Amino acid sequence: MFDFKSAAQREKGRFLLRAWVAAAIVLVAFSLLGMRLWVLQVEEHEGLLQRADRNRTAVVPIAPRRGEIVDRNGEVLARNYLSYTLDVVPAEVDSIDRLLQELSKVVTLSPSSIRLFKRRVADSGRYNEVMLRNDLTDLEGAFFAAQAFRFPGVKLKARWVRQYPQGAVAAHVVGYVGRISEADLQVLDGQGELGNYRGTDIIGKQGVERAWEQTLHGTTGIESVEVTARGEPMRTLHRIDPEPGSDLVLSLDMRLQRIAEATFVGKRGALVAIDPQNGQILAYVSQPSFDPNLFVGGIDHESWRELNESEDVPLLNRPLLGTYPIGSTYKPFVALAALELGKRDAKTRIYDPGYFEMGNQRFRNAGSAAYGHVDMHKSLVVSSDTYYYSLAPEIGIDALHGFMKPFGFGQQTGIDLKGERTGVLPSTDWKRRAFRKPEQQRWFGGETVSAVIGQGYNAFTIMQLAQATSVLANGGRYYRPHLVMAAKDRHGNTRRIESLEPEHVIDIKPEHIKVVHDALIDVTKKGTARRAFAGAAYTAAGKTGTAQLFNLKGTKYRRDDVDERLRDHALFMGFAPAENPTIALAVLVENGGWGSETAAPIARTVMDAWLLQTEPDAVVTAP
């Protein structure tokens, strides 16, 4: 043996000491646990055993009733009704299959509800109540009640169920509720709201239901109930009442909304109408729509497939999520930019031969029309592309970007719904960030030429166009667009939620505004929208647009030659009465062709309905 009292040996000795110290710490810590166990299991045993027996004094959460949603006139969009349901506690049932067999002689049990029930049983604890059947008729309820003694473990209960009396009308605004998913639970946990959702099994999934979930939900109550060893409630010991969710008052006008939606029959598209004096949204159309009632109790497979796979994408919230080039409806803003930035005098005339040349590229007018000498006023009335093409090099893309941003183009408008798309308001900086390859990052002058007529990289939501129109209509004040005006609590106290102060005011010279307003009035009097607005009892201002989807490579556009889904989008933006606007709107008809033919008439109908209270013939009514 060698004497290795070396560094390694010393290290080993030191380690041994440390291992002993560690062991001592383990021992102390475990003794601490043991002591606590002693306290709980010996000293406090009696009391805690009693509590366990009373536990049994179950703390039962009482879910609050969800707030209702009404329009500005009190018309109901979402409410709750009492539904009788049959719940089963699997642990108290000997054979589920035998139970289902016997029970189906008393009440109707569809194969799909049985399937759903079995899945839920597999997912939850044996002592939890699992819903078997909802919406029992009074007769079924009576039948069951008479024979309830034959079915231990099956309970007849009354539950609040969400209902959307307007059906598909305004479905994209209201949204819908659905069963709380695992993902929802995780979000709630992150917000520290999990406790408040004990006992609640639905949550807002879309629209106002989702964005205003916290206001609508309310506060869960607590009831201490004595239960038997089998879990049956005996008597209430203590109760804190739930606080029902607040009702929400929307700025939407359902009469206007129905009329607006009726104008879209057989079409796909979007419309947003805003009160330019305060940012209240008056109508919000996304067509085609869907029936939110389908989602309440969990949507069935067939309906989901039908909605989800439809070529018309009825589930898409178009005003918020669809981004489009907005075509000529962009021109009024570009004209205003030219005036404000001092790039063009309103009186200056340029010659429009039907095209504009830059470098060796030729940019044509839509329809290749030549308008001759054109000033700003005429450029908007006849919608001369060439006039705007010529502005492109003068303004430049970055100055245009800077001017458009405060109007809300390419920005989230701040509407009180979730998931709003930003879209694209191009600039040299944007292009640098959007593309990877250096050669793609450079901005070309020709791209500005496309941008000024609302084509090219521009991609805005109809929400943004409506909002920008509203800002233009009121002379530059940006009110945050919103749907919810007020919340009413259960005591009937109404709390105003909306802010009626502008978020910011764009500094624009009134005379410049006037130039654009005057031109837009003439658009509806003698310009591209004259037919749609013939004989209007008020002064309307607006601009039609056609957004090119499909580049036909210089051939003349004839819409019947093109597949319906590849046709241009028809657009209209406008406001009325022009002197003191109370409605500003943007309309998009997907593949609708010319804006003057499809989009402008819709705007006319909606404006008439709002300003003159007219009632057009064909209006969809609530089912």
Added chain:
Amino acid sequence: MISLFNAIMRVFKAIDWPLMLMLILLSSIGLLIMHSAVGGTDWRYADQSRYFVYALIVMWGVALLPPGWLAKLSPAAYALGLVLLVGVEFFGETSKGATRWLDLGFVRLQPSELMKIALPMALAWYFQKRDGKIAWYDFVVVMIAILVPFVLIVKQPDLGTALLVMLSGFFVMYFAGLSFKLLVPVAMAGVIGIGSVITYQDVLCAPETDWVVLHEYQKGRVCTLLDPTRDPLGKGFHTIQSTIAVGSGGFYGRGYMNGTQAQLDFIPERTTDFIFAVFAEEFGLFGAVSLLFLFMLLIARGLYIATKAKETYGRLLAGSLSMIVFIYVFVNVGMVIGILPVVGVPLPLFSYGGTALLTMAVALGLLMGISGEQSLKTKRNGKSG
């Protein structure tokens, strides 16, 4: 022939029988109580049984790897762990507001779990490299090696796991010889800090008090621990119900599958974090203390293996892993019986879940490997000497 004989010997020598015995005992009790927690056989019970078989295979596999080879691999494992953690930062999957997972296509990986093992391995390797000549700056280097993954995991955010990872590194430092002069004051400060929080809880937990360093939810956790009744349906619910369960068990327990708290669904998460409550309710103080004793034997065996290890690497790694098992058991049981805040730490070999079991299997496999290598060497030395 001799190499074949050696190979066969290795396979058996790779098993540390005392450790194996405790492991089999603990996991059998674990499965038994899982059976009760789910109220008979169901998929979770079947899953857990299957996980145990996988875990055994993994453990054995790890035990067979030569520690020398493992030591060389350690820095690479640490580096890989860091890369994956940074990957989480950029490509991670988010749920519950936290980004912790990396989807590699074939498997969903939680790199912070890997770090729990990789960090002590790397630190043990480092100290082995320094070969007993340890200076103060070594601890600075090691501190940095601990803090980098710590910060990355805190950012996910997952404070619980970050603290566990930090502790696993800290234990290596401790066993490597971090001065007691430094340790004792830090420990004292900790005790005084916790003591004052308990003393001034009314002020600290008032809603208008804003805790500068901690998130609102973390304040909630601590305050709920101090007074579970402040949130009876939310976070406090767990603690109230689990202490009732444990207490109602009494000395001998209410009998297997007879705990009303467990069987009537009053214990939340009773197959995962709160499974000890089910056990303590049904087997009482007698069972609970016996179980703690078994865990203590497991930890003691780990520390023993550490003291017998030939190389610094095995010594530090075995010491750290044993102490991490201790922390798991202590924190989990402490949380169930209401003396520690509710944090998501599973009870080793008991809580439902494949990932936790896998981490545990790797740790035990490493312990066995260290133990096995040591005895083989002794034998060889014995022959030649």
